[in-house]
Amino acid sequence: MNRTSITAAALGLVLSAAAAPMHAQAIVSSPVRFGIMGGATLPLSDFKDVAKTGWNAGALVTIGVPLVPVSFRVDGQWQQLQGKTFVGNSPGGGTLTSRTDFRIIDGTANVVYTFGAALPTKFYLIGGLGVYNERAKDQATDITASSTKFGLNGGVGFKFQLTGFATFIEARYHNVIHGTAIGDVGSSNAKSLQFIPITVGITF
Numbered sequence: 001m002n003r004t005s006i007t008a009a010a011l012g013l014v015l016s017a018a019a020a021p022m023h024a025q026a027i028v029s030s031p032v033r034f035g036i037m038g039g040a041t042l043p044l045s046d047f048k049d050v051a052k053t054g055w056n057a058g059a060l061v062t063i064g065v066p067l068v069p070v071s072f073r074v075d076g077q078w079q080q081l082q083g084k085t086f087v088g089n090s091p092g093g094g095t096l097t098s099r100t101d102f103r104i105i106d107g108t109a110n111v112v113y114t115f116g117a118a119l120p121t122k123f124y125l126i127g128g129l130g131v132y133n134e135r136a137k138d139q140a141t142d143i144t145a146s147s148t149k150f151g152l153n154g155g156v157g158f159k160f161q162l163t164g165f166a167t168f169i170e171a172r173y174h175n176v177i178h179g180t181a182i183g184d185v186g187s188s189n190a191k192s193l194q195f196i197p198i199t200v201g202i203t204f
Contacts, residue, residue: 035060037168037201041079044194047179051102054081056197062112071112073126077197079104083139099139104195106132106174108153120161124170127154132176134193151176151192165204171196 038057042048056079064071083100110128130153135146157170179193 033062033203035203037199039199042196051081073110076107103135122159171198
């Protein structure tokens with residue numbers, strides 16, 4: 001056996017030994033993972049006219065076979081957004097200040113497609129259906145209006161696999177059908193409530 005053959009055989013053994021732990025870890029990895037997440041929520045369209053950037057927090061469960069690109073995820077998020085302050089004329093003269101704050105609790109079921117499932121850094125697409133409970137509260141009168149609607153969501157994310165857990169960052173567009181029906185906040189002719197949560201999280 002010449003030197004080139006010996007070198008090639010040795011290199012093959014080294015690569016096989018390095019890849020074995022990663023492959024074995026992928027095989028024994030649990031198909032069910034839990035996680036937590038949080039970040040900022042950006043209002044869009046008519047919603048942006050009455051609400052400021054808010055925050056979100058949530059939890060998730062993912063179901064998928066290691067090294068298979070398609071998986072499923074169920075999650076729930078709490079979105080809290082402070083309303084913008086508007087100043088107008090009161091009936092008795094003077095000025096009247098009003099502000100409506102918003103809370104959205106959603107639960108979504110999603111399909112996730114991951115590119116480069118065997119790599120430590122992964123790009124993925126996510127999308128699905130959800131149920132959204134919305135509440136609008138007038139801070140001057142404490143009057144509250146609430147409603148539960150259906151909606152769609154879709155987005156992109158990056159996942160970073162570490163030993164025993166993973167971190168991720170993602171952005172998802174949510175479209176709540178007829179979402180502006182809560183207290184007729186914003187434009188009464190709007191057909192949906194739209195927002196984008198930008199979140200970071202961890203799964204284990």
